[in-house]
Amino acid sequence: MSGSSNIVAMKKVVQQLRLEAGINRVKVSQAAADLQQFCLQHAQQDPLLTGMSSSNNPFRPQAVCSFL
């Protein structure tokens, strides 16, 4: 029965929880506002959101060349 290894393991859990408990937390209203602001500020640099012309589209179907 490894009782002492259980205690060692449990002490680690306590130490980890102490670490996580000690951080500063920002209000959700502030966090949400910042996330929103980021999305809106970067919206114009988001081609999947704004769309793109076919001449700018790297995945557009290849133009067909024909010999005349």
Next chain:
Amino acid sequence: MAAEKAEMDALKKECDGLRAQIEAARKAVNDSSMSGAAGGVASVGRVQLKLRKTLKGHLAKIYAMHWSADSRQMVSASQDGKLLIWDTFTGNKLVAVPLKSAWVMSVAFAPSGNLVASGGLDNMCTVYNIKAASPKTLRELDAHTGYLSCCRFLSDSEILTASGDTTCCLWDLETGKQKIIFTNHIGDCMSLALSGDMNTFISGACDSLAKLWDLREGTCKQTFSGHTSDINAISFFPSGNAVITGSDDCSCKMYDLRSDQEVIGYQDTSLNAGVTSLALSNSGRLIFAGYDDFNCHIWDSLKGEKVGVLSGHDNRVSCTGVPEDGMGVCTGSWDSFLKLWN
């Protein structure tokens, strides 16, 4: 015996106290809802992306894909025992890397474009030099005692791995040895993502938890709960202040790192399939989530609404990725095809 039991009981009591303290601290800052705050934001409307290319070449289920930093090349991994490197502009296959073990679960492209890495049920992460005349095995990273679920390069000399043995590991590619082992999860690690500044990374595991780690100190800094099943996919929001997860519980969640809690969930009663993979558009506004229902559903990250779907695969979507330039989305599936959409 009795002294040990008393000490154990005291420790358990301290744990419970600390957990309650964390919950109380989270509640104390929970003064708003994300979807409520997004009431004033204009809707994105219906997002209708078109299928631009279907990449055919694999002969079995595709399990993973990863874009190169050049936003043009992409590597895919299939249980047909091959990695394929594609030029997504032309649809051509550039390199085929034969694998020693066909049971691949993850693949990664190094930022330099010189190396790719893969691994799976062989419990190893194998790194290949793809710039050589024919792909050359550079390193076999062999120390995990469980399957390799995810790998990501920091550079040509460091790689991070996540494993079914519940640990994540930072490796030195020059020596082939482990530098730091990250232990804290109590379930198989399924997915990881690196922060933009490479000081931290996040992991999702079968213990239904997401964890934020300090890459250099090796410590777990924060733990996020809420999912009720395995987390299969995880990604940073582009600002670096939030984390998105996808789970077998059929939902995705966004956790804000500074508030230390879930701020919005993405679920729909009509969606009864697990989330396998996810990727964000460059502004973070759109979440592309691959599901077991053969589709990739698109979510408005701020409002929590489903705004579109990428349909076309004939089997589970197993992997999803958006390149650095944000010009498209790639989905990979058990149907053996990769599809490019924008």
